[in-house]
Amino acid sequence: SQKIEQNSExxxxxxxxxxxxxCNYTNYSPAYLQxxxxxxGRGPVFLLLIRENEKEKRKERxxxxxxxxLKQSLFHITASQPADSATYLCALDPWAGNNRxxxxxxxxxxxxxx
Amino acid sequence: xxxVTQSSRYLVKRTGEKVFLECVQDMDHENMFxxxxxxGLGLRLIxxxxxxxxxxxxxxxxxxxxxxEKKERFSLILESASTxxxxxxxxxxxxxxxxxxxxxxxxxxxxxx
Numbered sequence: 532s533q534k535i536e537q538n539s540e541x542x543x544x545x546x547x548x549x550x551x552x553x554c555n556y557t558n559y560s561p562a563y564l565q566x567x568x569x570x571x572g573r574g575p576v577f578l579l580l581i582r583e584n585e586k587e588k589r590k591e592r593x594x595x596x597x598x599x600x601l602k603q604s605l606f607h608i609t610a611s612q613p614a615d616s617a618t619y620l621c622a623l624d625p626w627a628g629n630n631r632x633x634x635x636x637x638x639x640x641x642x643x644x645x
Numbered sequence: 646x647x648x649v650t651q652s653s654r655y656l657v658k659r660t661g662e663k664v665f666l667e668c669v670q671d672m673d674h675e676n677m678f679x680x681x682x683x684x685g686l687g688l689r690l691i692x693x694x695x696x697x698x699x700x701x702x703x704x705x706x707x708x709x710x711x712x713x714e715k716k717e718r719f720s721l722i723l724e725s726a727s728t729x730x731x732x733x734x735x736x737x738x739x740x741x742x743x744x745x746x747x748x749x750x751x752x753x754x755x756x757x758x
Contacts, residue, residue: 562743562744563743563744565746565747567746572733572751572752572754573751573752574649574735574737574749574750574751574752575688575735575747575749576749577746577747577748580744580746582744620687620688622747624743631676631739631740631741631745631747632678632690632693632703633747635687635688636687637685637686637687638687
């Protein structure tokens, strides 16, 4: 079956370190992959999108890589801060149509300790 | 900035009641979605709509219906609420062209007693 997996264990790191979150998928050839941040009790907020023909995308302290051979995306937060503590979700768009349904991972909880 | 507004942040209803959750977006997006989110199960798609009066079932449509009479508004209806429908409900919208993110509301925490 089609599946998308993220680190199920919460990730706790020290402030200033780089956080690396993983998103693996099977049985897809996604056109692109998206990363979202979700704070407790709030809706997800879009962070970054990377296309299948892009290896890497950056936005300020965020970096996303996309390896279609490994079927994996890595999400990095450099110089992490306590305010980065949240759940991070990855999502694939596997559809050729225009309805833009996404397949979602369960998310990885990140805690950044001061 | 896109704004997706859900009518209530918290709602408490009784078993058997008909419940309406409303969602409005202000960016003229073609696509709108209703999800529920439960611990350990992630985001699960209930229904989506890609145009006015058009709807398609998502992964868990049983016990729900939807209505899209205007482009900016997408309503989720629990026909006869049950305790297993206690959940966080999230509405999202997106433009229909490729490479567009989904924009979410802040969710409705629904409790069915």
